[in-house]
Amino acid sequence: MNYIKTTNKWARQTGTTLVELSVVIAVILLLVGVLFIGVTAWRNGANRSACLVNMASIQKAVRGYQNINLLNPGDAVTTANLTAAGYFGAIPTCPIGNTAYTVTGTVPVGGTQYATCAAAAPGPHTLTVAQTANW
Secondary structure (H helix, E strand, O other): OOEEEEOOEEEEOOOOOHHHHHHHHHHHHHHHHHHHHHHHHHHHHHHHHHHHHHHHHHHHHHHHHHHHOOOOOOOEOOHHHHHHOOOOOOOOOOOOOOOOOEEOOEOOOOOOOOEEOOOOOOOOOOOOOOOOOOO
16 A cells, blocks of 8 residues: 655555556457457458358359250350349349459359359358259
């Protein structure tokens, strides 16, 4: 305890010290830093998931267009065909930078993707063989 002398009386010093205040600020800054790291990871995961859902939607639209028009694997189908047929108002884009998907331009054989994403950061947006097995 710190005591200070005030005109013949000893009084206890009250309040917080600079060290205590610095420790509290440091702890708060540490928690904010952890929060920002968590939010960034969450946003990256959400963007990747949205990208995979977009690619799956495009794949389903191609398969629907193939079935309606009696197309075979290897026949031409463009994104313009899909929008004209009413599957999309506009072809979805990757949520990272709104980049367009690369499409093959033909009806894919089963198990292969029609659209792929070129986004490389923060990690490629690719599907595994198991995920595309029924495509």
